[in-house]
Amino acid sequence: MNFGGKVALITGATSGIGEVTATLLARHGAHVLVSGRDQQRGNRVVETIRAAGGSADFLSAALVDAQGCRALAAAASEIAGRVDILINNAAVGTFGRTEKIAETDFDYCYAVNVKAPFYLVGALAPAMAARGDGVIVNVSTMVASFGTAGSAVYASSKAALNHLTKCWAAEYGPRGVRVNAVAPGPTLTDNAVAQFGEDGLAQMMSHAPARRAAAPHEIASAIAFLASDEARFVHGAILPADGGRSAS
Ligand SMILES: NC(=O)c1ccc[n+]([C@@H]2O[C@H](COP(=O)([O-])OP(=O)(O)OC[C@H]3O[C@@H](n4cnc5c(N)ncnc54)[C@H](OP(=O)(O)O)[C@@H]3O)[C@@H](O)[C@H]2O)c1
Known part of the structure; x- marks a missing residue:
């Protein structure tokens, strides 16, 4: 993989x-725009990338509405001149029994997981299409493709993102912009471990071929593949990176 000369904006x-995706793309030559709300953690990621010889900047953004997405797109274009690769990774999980879900939690989950990618793509894809070159990778989840109790809000928001992936592939693909998604299984990130426990994540995979949860770099490498020229003939795909859980 070679991302030399490319600018990659990665939300979350x-x-x-x-x-981990930001670090990987930077290691392969991308100028990475690290985005999130937490300035301190964002700066730490940027410093780590720069210390390893990579190139990165932090762009603070709260992604819940069109205005915030347009502001991030404008800031990215201002600091780096353009965005070649957009990774829609930021998301929140809302879990629980359907009758217990507060309307505010439903709205917030759909705002971050569906509305924000929608308006970011609207803000960035036209310039990619005008240049005839661009890549968008959406980060979904395995539970968008099968039913699980307690996941209705989160899983349906990601199912919407899966369908947006296909719509955008149809809309922008003919003008040189590839749009795909990765659908991870349970992954050992700090937040997921805090929420479900290592045992809880492993339990979700007890019948999957891989019989274990993923390490974050195993998901990042699938994202990087779709973002790279190695995937140049792949459009509108939802790539499961779930140890085979959705296949069995
Ligand atoms: N971990 C898993 O088991 C798993 C499984 C399947 C799919 N996924 C998907 O993989 C992706 C990453 O998951 P993860 O476990 O790595 O998540 P994570 O560690 O919780 O990171 C989430 C990121 O999103 C950002 N974020 C959250 N709300 C935001 C908002 N309103 N505006 C802007 N940024 C916001 C956070 O940054 P700040 O705190 O700085 O704002 C953080 O960087 C998500 O799309 C998730 O749905 C994860």
Whole structure:
């Protein structure tokens, strides 16, 4: 993989899968725009990338509405001139029994997981299409493709993102912009471990071929593949990176 000369904007890059993806793309030559709300964690990611010889900047953004997305797109274009690769990774999980879900939690989950990618793509894809070159990778989840109790809000928001992936592939692909998604299984990020426990994440995979949860770098490498020219004939795909859980 060679991302030399490319500018990659990665949302939710202040921790977890996004942070590891930012580090990986930077190691392969991308100028990485690390985005999130937490300035301190964002700066730490940037410093780590620079200390390893990579190139990165932090762009603070709270992604819940069109205005915040447009502001991030404008800031990215201002600091780096353009965005070649957009990784829509920031997300929140809302879990629980359907009758217990507060309307505010439903709205917030859909705002971060669906509305924000929608308006970021609207803000950045036209310039990619005008240049005839660009890549978008959406980070989904395995539970968008099968039913699990307690995941209705989160899983359906990611199912919407899966379908947006296909719509955008149809809309922008003919003008040189590839749009795909990675659908991870349970992954050992700090936040996921804090929420479900290592045993809880492993339990979700007890019948999957891999019989274990993923390490964050195993998801980042799938994202990087789709972002790279190695995937140049791949459009509109939802790539499961779930140890085979959704296949069995
Ligand atoms: N970990 C898993 O088991 C798993 C499984 C399947 C799919 N996924 C998907 O993989 C992606 C990354 O997951 P993860 O476990 O690495 O998550 P994580 O560590 O919780 O990171 C989430 C990131 O999103 C950012 N974020 C959250 N709300 C935001 C908002 N309103 N505006 C801007 N940024 C916001 C956070 O940054 P700040 O705190 O700085 O704002 C953080 O960098 C998500 O799309 C998730 O749905 C994860």
